[in-house]
């Protein structure tokens with residue numbers, strides 16, 4: 443497959459694809475600050491590259507990427523674009539419904555905005571799955587290769603959060619030209635009990651949403667949470683490989699899934 447993206451195909455090519463296959467990958471990300479050393483498009487770029495590599499390995503079509511996510515507290519830094527969670531839920535729901543209307547039955551959503559986008563995306567996916575019968579699944583780089591991520595990370599508890607060791611390593615592997623590692627600074631969180639953001643640390647947790655002020659205070663002057671100074675391209679290569687391997691497996695599992703679609707109308 444030379445052309446990976448639906449927006450590069452004609453409707454006739456999509457029709458022919460649907461005669462023999464029904465899987466599609468949807469990359470969703472964000473445009474938000476990622477410290478002084480990573481680009482604002484980080485999360486979308488990660489979702490896009492994961493989608494492309496998994497698509498090539500499995501001959502699967504990729505939907506047009508979404509560059510916007512729910513990033514309210516990152517508005518503390520210039521350039522961030524945040525859409526409301528209801529908008530994200532609606533957008534994903536309506537995109538999925540359009541694709542399902544045409545006959546896509548197995549839809550793999552990649553959430554490059556790790557964890558933060560999950561609640562609105564889960565609502566959209568749960569709703570569409572129950573309404574249409576389609577097989578819809580969300581793959582999030584925080585959790586999709588959690589076993590490998592735990593083995594690769596070297597930072598102490600609190601070292602993984604935002605624009606940190608793993609996210610930076612990943613970018614050093616997939617988009618090295620967009621990383622300015624000299625500007626990477628460490629910012630280990632001060633609050634420990636109940637407010638552990640590091641997903642790979644065993645902890646008792648509570649959730650207090652950030653405000654612009656609390657986020658700025660906790661992350662200034664860089665915008666980082668965690669430790670990107672331990673990042674290497676080799677760690678990123680291992681993480682990317684584990685993520686792509688698992689995506690490939692997930693897509694193969696999706697192809698075997700028995701799916702019976704209910705009648706679906708477009709969104710009017």
Ligand SMILES: [Zn+2]
Pocket residue numbers: 476484485554555556604605609
């Ligand atoms: Zn990110």
